[in-house]
Amino acid sequence: MGFIGRNGAGKTTTLKAMLNLVHAYNGTVSFMGKNFSENEFECKQKIGFMLGGIFYYPKQKLKNITNVVKRFYDNWDDKAYEGYLNRFNLDPNKKVDELSTGMKVKYALALALSHNAQLLILDEPTSGLDPVSRDDILELFQEIIEDGERSILFSTQITSDLEKCADFITYIKDGQIITSAEKDEFLNSYRIVKGTGEQFTDKLRRKLIGYKKNAFGFTGLVKTDTLQDDTTLEVSAADIESIMIYYERENRI
Amino acid sequence: MKNLLYKEFRLFWHPAMFLFLLFGTFLLIPSWPYFIAFGYIFIAFNTAFIASRGNQDILLTVSFPVRKRDTVLAKVYLIVIVELLQVVISIPFALINNAIYKGNMAGMNVNFAFYGLVLIMYALFNIIFLPMFYKTAYKVGVPVIVAILAVLVYIGVVNFAVLSIPYLKTNLNGLGVSHLGSQLLVLAAGIILFLGTTPLVYRMSAQKFEKVDL
Numbered sequence: 001m002g003f004i005g006r007n008g009a010g011k012t013t014t015l016k017a018m019l020n021l022v023h024a025y026n027g028t029v030s031f032m033g034k035n036f037s038e039n040e041f042e043c044k045q046k047i048g049f050m051l052g053g054i055f056y057y058p059k060q061k062l063k064n065i066t067n068v069v070k071r072f073y074d075n076w077d078d079k080a081y082e083g084y085l086n087r088f089n090l091d092p093n094k095k096v097d098e099l100s101t102g103m104k105v106k107y108a109l110a111l112a113l114s115h116n117a118q119l120l121i122l123d124e125p126t127s128g129l130d131p132v133s134r135d136d137i138l139e140l141f142q143e144i145i146e147d148g149e150r151s152i153l154f155s156t157q158i159t160s161d162l163e164k165c166a167d168f169i170t171y172i173k174d175g176q177i178i179t180s181a182e183k184d185e186f187l188n189s190y191r192i193v194k195g196t197g198e199q200f201t202d203k204l205r206r207k208l209i210g211y212k213k214n215a216f217g218f219t220g221l222v223k224t225d226t227l228q229d230d231t232t233l234e235v236s237a238a239d240i241e242s243i244m245i246y247y248e249r250e251n252r253i
Numbered sequence: 254m255k256n257l258l259y260k261e262f263r264l265f266w267h268p269a270m271f272l273f274l275l276f277g278t279f280l281l282i283p284s285w286p287y288f289i290a291f292g293y294i295f296i297a298f299n300t301a302f303i304a305s306r307g308n309q310d311i312l313l314t315v316s317f318p319v320r321k322r323d324t325v326l327a328k329v330y331l332i333v334i335v336e337l338l339q340v341v342i343s344i345p346f347a348l349i350n351n352a353i354y355k356g357n358m359a360g361m362n363v364n365f366a367f368y369g370l371v372l373i374m375y376a377l378f379n380i381i382f383l384p385m386f387y388k389t390a391y392k393v394g395v396p397v398i399v400a401i402l403a404v405l406v407y408i409g410v411v412n413f414a415v416l417s418i419p420y421l422k423t424n425l426n427g428l429g430v431s432h433l434g435s436q437l438l439v440l441a442a443g444i445i446l447f448l449g450t451t452p453l454v455y456r457m458s459a460q461k462f463e464k465v466d467l
Binding site for chain 2: 016019020021022023040041042043044045049051055056057058059060064065067068069071072073
């Protein structure tokens with residue numbers, strides 16, 4: 001599941017609250033049918049967690065960090081870990097600082113996968129990566145979830161990542177969920193409309209979630225179900241990026 | 254807890270920090286306020302906590318399958334272990350001190366009562382520093398300074414009292430086996446206070462830490 005929202009929308013806070021790192025004002029977190037805060041220890045065994053841009057003990061060698069991390073997990077699999085290191089070309093004698101951003105993400109994934117995490121919670125795993133490494137990581141995500149045993153919840157700013165590999169999308173704004181749906185359903189429920197200045201009536205404006213005006217007319221975002229079939233406006237499919245952009249313009253109307 | 258302690262001594266407490274324990278050799282200085290030799294370890298704590306902040310130690314630790322308060326307990330254990338090690342490592346130097354010097358001109362003599370008072374000093378530091386630190390789990394400087402100031406006042410008062418109050422001087426400042434009973438009493442009090450306050454230090458710190466948003 002992809003988790004989107006602009007900077008400051010509350011993505012990281014939500015992820016942290018899920019793991020009891022931040023106190024939620026209300027609500028509960030359940031994980032595989034269990035209340036998280038009551039079964040914190042058990043639940044965390046099955047979760048791999050990575051906060052974006054934060055790398056612990058950058059001057060330590062990977063093998064030292066692994067040596068610490070593996071002790072905490074009942075299901076740690078040394079063979080699997082070795083396998084992931086080989087596959088990702090990670091040298092255990094390197095220091096965390098010596099890894100590129102993409103390699104750091106891969107190292108975090110190797111750790112999470114080797115303790116057999118069923119849910120990977122990743123905060124912006126693809127930020128700061130070049131297109132090739134990003135594609136690489138996304139492909140890896142696909143592979144991880146392929147067998148249906150594991151899920152990944154990741155937040156991102158890069159909407160094309162989601163178009164490539166998310167099955168579900170949750171979009172939040174100011175801490176509120178705008179939509180949480182299957183990707184296609186999410187995309188289908190919005191349409192981009194274009195029209196001339198004369199077509200931009202007050203009635204239409206109320207329907208638009210957000211719009212941009214220019215010298216030739218306007219472009220805006222509407223919910224598909226509020227759109228009439230016989231509309232004379234130019235209607236096109238919306239992508240995640242434009243949905244986000246128009247939603248965030250909402251307040252400025 | 255074993256895993257967390259392994260983590261503390263593998264990542265948080267850099268092996269080089271054990272060199273601080275060599276401050277026990279300062280007991281070989283002829284005449285000195287020897288309490289200070291035991292206080293240098295506070296600087297090591299300060300260093301370790303500040304370094305761990307840069308390394309995002311707390312975020313790493315809470316991402317493991319442990320409860321938030323377990324991470325506090327591991328830190329309390331670490332500090333207690335290091336302090337006790339400092340005490341143990343200083344013992345041979347204390348014996349040498351006693352063998353070659355005829356008493357201390359600049360402070361209290363190194364004897365059983367002295368060790369009891371050192372343990373009380375550690376208890377005082379812990380109970381101020383750790384709960385204050387865990388209030389933010391971020392600010393190290395002020396808690397360390399406040400705790401060290403309290404310790405300095407404590408050392409000043411203790412040294413002054415033991416040296417200038419005749420009753421205390423007779424009973425607590427002796428060397429060898431003179432007035433051993435009263436000295437051992439202070440040592441026992443030190444041990445009880447040190448061990449007795451540790452659960453309290455943990456509970457106070459954990460309570461504060463539970464409220465922190467990371």
